[in-house]
Amino acid sequence: NAGVTQTPKFQVLKTGQSMTLQCAQDMNHNSMYWYRQDPGMGLRLIYYSASEGTTDKGEVPNGYNVSRLNKREFSLRLESAAPSQTSVYFCASSEVLAGNTDTQYFGPGTRLTVL
Amino acid sequence: DQQVKQNSPSLSVQEGRISILNCDYTNSMFDYFLWYKKYPAEGPTFLISISSIKDKNEDGRFTVFLNKSAKHLSLHIVPSQPGDSAVYFCAASNYGQNFVFGPGTRLSVLP
Secondary structure (H helix, E strand, O other): OOOEEEEOOEEEEOOOOOEEEEEEEOOOOOEEEEEEEEOOOEEEEEEEEOOOOOOEEOOOOOOEEEEEOOOOEEEEEEOOOOHHHOEEEEEEEEOOOOOOOOOOEEOOOEEEEEO | OOOEEOOOOEEEEEOOOOEEEEEEEOOOOOOEEEEEEEOOOOOOEEEEEEEOOOOEEEEOOEEEEEEOOOOEEEEEEOOOOHHHOEEEEEEEEOOOOOOEEOOOEEEEEEO
């Protein structure tokens, strides 16, 4: 039981390059999330998927796209990376939309640097 | 403007003593609060939560206190252990909405 897995762990991009961050969960959770963590800013929600087949914007969606490929997988795509997207990205999942549940389970994170 | 604030970026405490981490929020509609703990190179893990209908919730060495009138909550760790050294995030939500996280407080427990 791996929980939430993310690939890659580290990535360096040049400005303008594209890439996709992958996330998978094996807990049969309905809801999945992408956050970014920047120094002094805490975790900010980029996009979330309340259930398979739905996605919604979070607090900071500009420059990103997402795909809920199936119940297990939720990917985050940067079409044209910018230095402002240098950050640590966390994927999370929860049984239902986390507005009043105890637990979101987080992956280990992807550290992305855009030069 | 941050809706959830943790005004102490760092805190150092001696092993065996009490650690008190503070969190303030501005949105009076928040009705559910959580604390997450994060070690380096790992994702955050859930620690303890409290609903707005309570003013205290305890789980072993960890107790969360909520003061709704002051829009303030605190996490108490007693006794503190070196393994508690981590970054602690406070998070808040309004029912049915997503969580808003604070910037975190780095706790160092000194042996």
